[in-house]
Amino acid sequence: KNEVEQSPQNLTAQEGEFITINCSYSVGISALHWLQQHPGGGIVSLFMLSSGKKKHGRLIATINIQEKHSSLHITASHPRDSAVYICAVSPYNTDKLIFGTGTRLQVFP
Amino acid sequence: DGGITQSPKYLFRKEGQNVTLSCEQNLNHDAMYWYRQDPGQGLRLIYYSQIVNDFQKGDIAEGYSVSREKKESFPLTVTSAQKNPTAFYLCASSYPRAPFGYTFGSGTRLTVV
Secondary structure, rough: OOOOOEEEEEEEEEOOOOOOEEEEEEEEEEEEEEEEEEOOEEEEEEEEEEEEEEEEEEEEEEEEOOEEEEEEOOOOOEEEEEEEEEEEEEEEEOOEEEOOOOOEEEOOO | OOEEEEEEEEEOOOOOOOEEEEEOOOOOOOOOEEEOOOOOOEEEEEEEEOOOOOOEEEEOOOOEEEEEEEOEEOOEEEOOOOOOOEEEEEEEEEEOOOOEEEEEOOOOEEEEE
């Protein structure tokens, strides 16, 4: 079993829909990261969380440390949000990341 | 602007040849990392370096080598010993107090024919 699990693996939405991507992990962590990978391959960091909730524009990330679960929400989705969203965790006492396999999101106009 | 530069974006090599992928950062980050991405799998750590002239093996180091002679540079060599070198390679760097923790490069897609 992977230490970081994401769901769903694939997600299709109509423009304007509210999107939720989930991430569960099984190790103790100091931080959780949400990343965005566009078709060209480069990765952009969206959020780094250690507790609570963060918001940036239409993106919201939450984390529940006790339940070892995080969610990434996209409000009023747009075709330009189409990308692979990756959850990664920083285990305690290490600079290394453990990655989920990603959620491929396609938003249609 | 500060960031990570990976070059080239696409690379083709014949089987049996060594190839070196470049990664340069101007963020003054201490730690640098190389990851490999294969379809349907999460990124896997090849090598990482937390300080100049020091580096450690990651989870899949066999068939790869690195050097860290300068803080800004962390080149990765894919040797002929790597059995399945065709993949997408990502470089990253980190600094403890950076807002997002990590910065990633745009990647190099290596195809070995």
